[in-house]
Amino acid sequence: MTCCCECSKEKALDKLMRLEPEKTSELTAFIDGLPLVAGDVEKNRGFLVETLHRAQGIFGYLPVEVQQVVSERLGLTRSEIYGVISFYSYFTDKPIGRYKINVCLGTACFVKGAAKIVDELKAKLGVDEGETTADQKFFLGALRCVGSCSLAPVVMVNNRVYGNVTPDMVDQILADCED
């Protein structure tokens, strides 16, 4: 009979170590470097958001094992960590494509026709907003204002900014994403 607390299962940290040894060491080293105070949950919680930022930077997303490791190290419950991840749009618990295409849907981009760009990308990629293509190459998302309103409408691919985008430019933008 298995125990309901999952104690018989492989520990999250061990599993993560087995699958992604380097990334996992990087994360644990980061957490070990934080000035955590044993027993002071309130103060330690203050490091949660930056830990998640780092973890997502390392793993690309926040799988349940990563959440579990963070929960153990910071002394917070998993539900609390999931609560934070689901609250902030920057965090995701699903793997996303290598090329993150984000169309800015801020006001300036909207009045200058950003919706048409989204439609064109949806048609070209065959995915909806917030989804990744089957080959894990492209993720299509929307952003609320990157603050480059003079270039509206704006599309960001990873850290590259395309300005004054028209639907005709979509092919070129996708073509720029060669591995």
Added chain:
Amino acid sequence: MRINSLEALKDYKSRLCGVSSGKTSILMSLGTCGLAAGGAKVADAIRAELDKGLSGKYEAVSVGCMGLCYCEPTIELRDEAGRSAIYGHVTPEQIPAILAAGLDGEAAGATKVKRTWYYPEEEENKDGVLQARIALRNTGRIDPEKIDDYLKYDGYQALGKVLKTMAPEAVSQEILDAMLRGRGGAGFPTGKKWQFAAAQPKGQKYMICNADEGDPGAFMDRAVLEGDPHSVLEAMAIGAYAIGADKGIIYIRAEYPLAIERLQKAIKQAREMGFLGKGIFGTSFDFDIELKYGAGAFVCGEETALIHSIEGKRGEPTFKPPFPAIQGLWKKPTVVNNVETYANVAAIIRKGAAWFKSVGTSGSPGTKVFALAGKINCVGLVEVPMGTTLRDIIFGLGGGILNNRGFKAVQTGGPSGGCITTKNLDTPIDYETLKSIGSMMGSGGMIVMDEDNCMVNIARFFLDFTCDESCGKCTPCRIGNRRLYEMLTDICRGKGTEETLEELRTLSNVIKDTALCGLGQTSPNPVLSTLDNFFEEYEAHVKEKRCPAGVCTALLKFTINDNCIGCGLCAKNCPTGAISGKVKSKHVIDQDKCIKCGVCQQKCKFKAIDKK
């Protein structure tokens, strides 16, 4: 090198300024927009040209945003006497000609841009220019990565002045006397906030900078952080001295990587010179600043939500009182001020409250930075004295409407604001007047709209935003805004009735009265202001099932006019086979089959498809 007294700092400054290189500076605008517009290539071309033998005459300086976003990449030539020439839309190819022409000649083919601002701290407004730069005084003219550049323009002297010559109470009083009001939108007197926190018993207190600039269409905080990070650090230290805090936190969006990098550098430099850290200016005052990153939640611009986010919780707001100045971060007294508010502080301390009040209106002294965007010729950042009219901003500084279209409305205050129409173009704007005409200051985004924008659709856009960003804690905001959004969607799809319009107004007022925080209380503003100003447009949607601006696709009808030569291209591309006709004769669209995708209009080479 550490600076331990005001005299040492002034000495250091005069030594910096005393060294004459005799060179003309080439200020290269390399903020996020400048870089995206190709500024890096221009910078490379300039450096290459200097290497060819012009390095004795010129010096290249990377600066932040000059505010001339519409003509990026921009460069400014400026000599030590202050003579200057600004060029816009610069290409790498133009560089040799521009540098050969210098300040006296004319570079063929290059576009010169007029300077439309003056610096109230240094000069009189002789030419009657519209912009007065106080918050943006250094942005676009200093290298943000060099603390010496900041010190040349009297940097950290205000901090030295308060630490050496003023009591903490006097600092709060000076800011209160200057009537500096929160530039994040609500306009609460900054000095009051500081006094509240200062009045709390001694102990741990916090000074926070709200750099979670989330309003779509506002980018002034980014410009300040990228172009003049030290002005924010200095002001936070001044505030910390006034309230008795030793710890500062800048809460910044993760989406602003360049601003983060520059702040990190600035903090390091300030520590090295003893402007941050232990024993600042050789006094017993300790203060240090750390960065905390946002993670994409608009509601975190609300101060209680922001504090919860720093504490590592979901960024949900809580009811005020208690106000953060009494009980904030980790339940300690905390002051939260916005970036632009901080950017004004050092200038006020240096020049005094009376000087600050000589700019702007009596109820709202000083200036406000607006991010001008949308359907306008000169998109950019402008800083104008409070009390400037919208007409001066849009048609004076903004250069009028794109493609000579008609002006329809300007949206201020982001998702919390409203639309202002022609009839209020001549209202002098400050916090109170904007409220009285159904909008608000907000963080200063100004989106201009022309005849091609449908106001119902704009209201729907903002509600879509609020639904997305509502934290879900209180029912009026979570469910009420969703219902508003659905009603607006119905209207855009031709399913709205006159009762829908009544319901829209009633529900909007209920949300306004009952929502928990500022986000919810102001979220119906875009609906109410468009209902007030563009009621006939709503009526056209519900009564005649017509969208006057031709935006709401479901209400449009595609027809073929007499330009049709019968090439059949439209029929071939129509996904539903709704177009029929004989070759070389006019085709027709079957309205029952048409799904209004607009492909026919895109494909037609003869402008034969009408959309009405």
